[in-house]
Amino acid sequence: MSIYVAHRLFAAHDRALAAALAERLAKKVGSERVFLPFCDTDEEELVAEVKGRRLFELDRERLGRLDAMIAILHGPSLDDGVCMEIGYAAAIGVPVLLFTTDFQTYSLTKNGAPLDFPDPLIQAVARHTIRIPHLGPPSSSPQKGATHYAAFGARNLSQIDTALDTAVDAVLELPSPCPQPTPRRRDGLVYVEGSPYAAWGHDRLARLCLGAGHRLALPRRFAVADPIAEAIGDFTTACDAPRFLADVSGPETPPGTALLIGAALASGVRIAAFHPRPTYTHASGREPNQRNLMIQYAVHAYLADLEAVRAWLTL
Template sequence: MLYIAHRLFAAHDRALGAMAARILGDAAGNDDNVFLPFCDTDEEDLVADVKGRRLFELDSERLKRLSGMLALLHGPSLDDGVCMEIGFAAALGVPVVALTTDFITYATEPDAPGWSFPDPLIDYLATDVISARMLGTASAEPSQRFTAFEDRNRAQVADAMHAACRRLVGLAQPTQGVRAMPADSQRVAFIESSPYRPSSDDGDGNGGLLRELGYQVITAGRFSARDPLAAAAADWTAATSASLLIADVSGPEAPPGAAAMIGAAVATGRTALAYNPVPAWTFAHGREPNWRNLMIQYGVSGVFSAPADLKGLVRQ
């Protein structure tokens, strides 16, 4: 199963996903092996008692048997559902090809080596990143300048998608399965802070409480590291080896790293708790209210807004 991970709350994003699915199906020689969320879950017409949860179940069922993922990523605020799915695939050893047509890149200093996405963890998790940062060539010489500009943008997207789909078809392989968690990780907790919100290095007191409960606590280091890419690798190894993940989901969306680590926890059966000190609700026709993307909301084992509430969740 080849999985298209893409933002889907706006019509133009769904159209972009459909374009990618069509090209990927052609590259694979069989579009029956391509899964496109929203389209293949019949989301607009789906009726369920709790629609968001049902959509999470349908998407997760495909994620468990995927052989490759094409992730469409654009803008400085990456879609948290897509990042959750990237983490899910990466934790199972499934190749992820990330596609971006953004013309911006990111770094910690003006002259420092950069990366493609706001959080270097996403660069680390991607098996390959296909970037198309310049406009394409117009197919003709339209007399209207806006038509010519539109044509060049379409060419940029199409060229990148064809390259990404060819790459994914060449990489696709079945899941490698879930690795056993080391025995010495049973009382290890990893705290993923939010880059969008000032906080202490232990997550506003969450680390201290966990230590009182007998946990060894490891905190994310890439946001203050001199080499963020190397630190991203270390964060991922630590997070996926710990029995408990505490992910701060503060921000306009759950931060990319938090979302990816939650996806990994879901894929490998580890406990993930969402720290959400400033809740914000979203609403969509036919769905129940969501306090975060449904892949985050139903992927975690619990959510809390103050450290005092964490103790009850950990003891369950």
């Protein structure tokens, strides 16, 4: 069994949590069957002419030969690279397990259906979610001289231990990968994802697509009573459309959009990202990336203005 551990990797505590999960998995299946990005791509020591692209290629190569994925997700601002990897795995039939200790649930309206994650797509494509939202129990025999801060820290570590053990047991019970049907290409169709961070929504991009003579598909999951069911419809449509146009405006690529970028890449869809005000990330030895290298190299074209969008639609 080959297992990919998808995780946010930019801070030491994120990497440490993922390493703890990978270590427990390795004890069950062997370290050669566990892939931990950053660690197993040797990111800090890796030397390549274009390092970010090489890291993307290494991760994508491993994504293509998996039996299962376990993704660590916490908080309302989900890592866009992890979401992209989830979408890629789901599109090729790899079962995905989600792991979180987040104590919040989310909804698309004030009294809407509760969701484990801010975008229903994340939950919709997963086979299983391990959610351990509560602190561990107080110690019955507190250490002499320990402050209440130490006791609080111990309860958090106990929560993490429970979540890790539960997740390891669950990922080993996931079904085998199931090959997905070949996408049904719908001639002339463009799937357009707007950004929740942009005031114009998807309207401007939609009008350009229609004006260029394309048929249009828009996400349906954000304004329905059953967002999970409609999320599956959005996923399928994005994988079937010959073109996928995503507005990635905002502090990070929106999680559902990032997931669909991964799914579209795995399905052979032509992907463009509308990004009128890009920001860049910088890391030692790596070329500047447009925020997340997994998104940067999954996308075939970055479009900085509406004229660039019009030109892409005529290609």
